[in-house]
Amino acid sequence: MTFKDTLIDGNQGAFDHKTMTPMQKLTLRFVIIGVVFYAFAAIEGMIMRIYQVDPVPFIQEGSIPLAGVDQYFGILTAHPLVGIFGSTYLLVFGAFLFLVPYLMKKPLWSFKLANLTLWFITGGTFLFWADGFISHYAPLYTLYWPLPADFDQFHPLSGAIFITGIALVMVGTAFFVVNVFKTIAYTPEGFPKQPSKELMKSALGLTGFKNLWKERKKQKEHLVPLPVAAIARGTVDTALNAVIILGTGVLILVYMVFELFGNSLKTTTIDALLYKNWFWWGLDLIADGLVLIFVAGTWYLMANLITGKKVYMQNIARAALLVELVVSWTVWSHHLLSDQSQPAILKIVSGEMVTAFELITQGLAFFITLATLWSARPLKMTNELKFLLGGLLGFALAVPAGILQADIGLNRVLHNTQWVIGPHVHVAILVGLTMTLYSAIYYLLPVLTNGAKLYSQKVANFHFWAHLIGGIGMGAFMGMAGLQGMLRRTIYFEGEYFIYMVLAAISGALLLAALAAFLYNIVMTVGLKGALGIFQRSEGDVKELLPVE
Amino acid sequence: MTDSTTVLWGQTIVYTAYVVAILIVMGVFAYNITRDGESSNVKDKYFYTFAGFLILLGMSIHVVTYNTIPWTPTDVHRGDITADKEFAITVADHEFNLPSEQLAIDCGDMVLFDVTSEDLTYGFGLFRQDNSMMFQMQVVPGNANDLLWEFHRNGVYNIRSTEYSGPDGYQMIVKNAVQVSGCDVTASDGGVE
Numbered sequence: 001m002t003f004k005d006t007l008i009d010g011n012q013g014a015f016d017h018k019t020m021t022p023m024q025k026l027t028l029r030f031v032i033i034g035v036v037f038y039a040f041a042a043i044e045g046m047i048m049r050i051y052q053v054d055p056v057p058f059i060q061e062g063s064i065p066l067a068g069v070d071q072y073f074g075i076l077t078a079h080p081l082v083g084i085f086g087s088t089y090l091l092v093f094g095a096f097l098f099l100v101p102y103l104m105k106k107p108l109w110s111f112k113l114a115n116l117t118l119w120f121i122t123g124g125t126f127l128f129w130a131d132g133f134i135s136h137y138a139p140l141y142t143l144y145w146p147l148p149a150d151f152d153q154f155h156p157l158s159g160a161i162f163i164t165g166i167a168l169v170m171v172g173t174a175f176f177v178v179n180v181f182k183t184i185a186y187t188p189e190g191f192p193k194q195p196s197k198e199l200m201k202s203a204l205g206l207t208g209f210k211n212l213w214k215e216r217k218k219q220k221e222h223l224v225p226l227p228v229a230a231i232a233r234g235t236v237d238t239a240l241n242a243v244i245i246l247g248t249g250v251l252i253l254v255y256m257v258f259e260l261f262g263n264s265l266k267t268t269t270i271d272a273l274l275y276k277n278w279f280w281w282g283l284d285l286i287a288d289g290l291v292l293i294f295v296a297g298t299w300y301l302m303a304n305l306i307t308g309k310k311v312y313m314q315n316i317a318r319a320a321l322l323v324e325l326v327v328s329w330t331v332w333s334h335h336l337l338s339d340q341s342q343p344a345i346l347k348i349v350s351g352e353m354v355t356a357f358e359l360i361t362q363g364l365a366f367f368i369t370l371a372t373l374w375s376a377r378p379l380k381m382t383n384e385l386k387f388l389l390g391g392l393l394g395f396a397l398a399v400p401a402g403i404l405q406a407d408i409g410l411n412r413v414l415h416n417t418q419w420v421i422g423p424h425v426h427v428a429i430l431v432g433l434t435m436t437l438y439s440a441i442y443y444l445l446p447v448l449t450n451g452a453k454l455y456s457q458k459v460a461n462f463h464f465w466a467h468l469i470g471g472i473g474m475g476a477f478m479g480m481a482g483l484q485g486m487l488r489r490t491i492y493f494e495g496e497y498f499i500y501m502v503l504a505a506i507s508g509a510l511l512l513a514a515l516a517a518f519l520y521n522i523v524m525t526v527g528l529k530g531a532l533g534i535f536q537r538s539e540g541d542v543k544e545l546l547p548v549e
Numbered sequence: 550m551t552d553s554t555t556v557l558w559g560q561t562i563v564y565t566a567y568v569v570a571i572l573i574v575m576g577v578f579a580y581n582i583t584r585d586g587e588s589s590n591v592k593d594k595y596f597y598t599f600a601g602f603l604i605l606l607g608m609s610i611h612v613v614t615y616n617t618i619p620w621t622p623t624d625v626h627r628g629d630i631t632a633d634k635e636f637a638i639t640v641a642d643h644e645f646n647l648p649s650e651q652l653a654i655d656c657g658d659m660v661l662f663d664v665t666s667e668d669l670t671y672g673f674g675l676f677r678q679d680n681s682m683m684f685q686m687q688v689v690p691g692n693a694n695d696l697l698w699e700f701h702r703n704g705v706y707n708i709r710s711t712e713y714s715g716p717d718g719y720q721m722i723v724k725n726a727v728q729v730s731g732c733d734v735t736a737s738d739g740g741v742e
Binding site: 138150344378 | 553575599607618621624670684685691694696713714
């Protein structure tokens with residue numbers, strides 16, 4: 001086949017979108033849009049990296065259009081939100097809406113609701129991204145009170161549009177939550193009656209918890225597979241997080257609507273510290289809750305799929321997931337270690353001690369996954385295996401970095417520095433989370449495309465190494481700058497951290513090259529025709545996950 | 550007296566050593582997992598030993614830092630400690646308002662920085678001349694923001710907001726705002742003698 005033929009028809013013409021079920025197409029739509037939003041976040045990240053190397057050309061009026069300080073902070077606000085909601089949520093939700101029915105061996109509860117999840121999150125993300133880009137609404141994702149309602153700096157209408165975008169994402173998220181739990185518990189038409197309550201108890205960990213106090217003979221069996229248990233428990237945090245973000249959004253929206261109608265509400269009505277506790281409690285359900293739980297679940301699933309063996313220490317793995325869920329509700333105070341009015345008891349118990357449990361729960365998930373893989377050696381170093389190992393390495397690097405900053409003494413010199421956002425956040429997300437997701441994508445690609453053949457293994461290898469080195473490198477150089485006092489969320493004009501920022505930018509460029517290689521490989525695998533075909537309506541039965549042989 | 554430079558050097562060494570170790574572990578694991586050999590289950594004792602190690606590590610980190618980082622006990626018990634000197638600082642409209650143009654501190658003084666925000670959430674950080682951080686805290690409106698710090702090195706330090714307060718606040722810096730004198734030692738990095 002010529003290059004042009006492959007570009008149009010895909011590698012060896014092996015992919016035919018007409019053979020796909022609606023569920024396969026829907027899942028791939030989630031993946032494609034999720035990857036597109038990842039590209040948004042990556043390009044925005046690269047813009048900020050260039051800005052950090054030398055911001056002067058950007059701030060001289062007229063020298064570079066659409067690139068002033070307001071634009072920078074607009075990007076800084078949208079970047080993590082696009083990355084988490086637009087990319088990660090779509091990738092994860094899409095995969096789980098396929099995997100939960102796949103593993104539970106029954107159809108998804110509602111195909112329509114899954115479609116709504118996709119389009120609410122896509123529309124909401126695009127709305128807040130576009131609003132931030134055009135109007136420069138920039139309170140950052142932390143929304144520290146009363147900044148989101150500071151109408152000296154931001155127009156209330158631009159804020160209202162931004163918050164509406166976030167609210168749409170949360171509504172789409174709520175649809176996902178309902179769909180996951182309904183799928184676990186319901187009895188599909190024509191199926192024997194399923195024990196809804198027992199299924200939910202097993203999914204949420206109550207069965208396992210009760211088993212701890214029973215003799216082995218009297219213990220109840222787990223009705224849901226381990227990855228479904230992880231998905232269910234992560235979904236609890238997803239639901240709680242949506243409630244908090246939606247609630248906060250409504251509160252901010254009230255201030256904006258009143259302002260638009262000429263009545264300014266007093267921002268002092270809301271206690272800024274109480275608000276910060278409330279908001280971080282909810283926000284942390286993502287960073288220290290659903291991400292860690294979903295990732296652990298995906299590690300177990302991938303280890304099981306790669307080896308064909310049962311996950312090592314499965315009961316402990318289930319218990320650790322339950323502990324992680326409870327821990328995620330009680331760790332938020334590590335974000336307030338530098339808030340002097342925060343009660344010391346909360347700082348020590350929630351901020352330090354409970355947070356340290358994440359080292360334990362994530363460490364155990366790490367060990368269990370490696371032990372499962374080890375039990376099946378020799379293994380072939382497939383793309384899914386190498387990306388899984390990359391994902392494990394990412395969290396092995398990022399979690400201890402986070403534990404260090406969640407210390408009253410160290411936080412005094414690390415809070416809001418590049419250390420927090422480099423070795424901890426970016427390494428966790430880019431190396432830990434994203435490489436885990438890539439592992440799942442490489443595994444699911446032939447399953448979802450009914451046997452499409454990857455275009456180039458060499459390109460996939462480049463994708464792996466460029467992403468791994470770029471991700472770790474960027475985090476490392478940001479971290480080095482942070483240890484020298486470089487703050488996040490500000491701009492340095494005198495080349496104070498020039499060398500570190502140049503090296504971080506080179507690493508960022510490597511990440512972007514990795515993404516370009518991945519996109520090229522996927523397009524050449526399915527072809528442009530195939531890629532467009534994924535968005536065409538499928539005539540198949542929405543209850544079928546895979547084509548009937 | 551241990552200062553933030555020493556503490557951060559310690560952290561750099563410990564974390565770098567850990568990074569090298571985990572890279573080697575993962576590299577060796579990835580190599581060996583593809584080699585021929587009998588597949589075998591990992592013995593339970595290794596798992597429980599690892600779990601015990603994690604618990605010990607998680608619990609001991611904060612005990613170690615409490616006993617080695619001098620400002621941690623000061624911070625936790627600051628309500629019971631009498632300051633030698635107090636500075637009341639207000640922040641409003643993205644500007645620091647200091648009680649005097651330069652805050653003069655004698656060596657060994659235990660100084661209380663009492664910072665009040667009249668509008669937004671800010672940060673309050675003290676930085677050496679080479680931009681390395683001495684300390685920081687959040688400045689939350691409607692709440693007390695007080696930090697107790699003992700100074701043992703001469704130097705002239707800058708104040709900078711360490712929290713984002715909107716695009717108008719990205720350059721909240723007061724240069725040479727604090728001077729410490731009377732010590733035998735000068736701030737190791739960039740302190741002006």
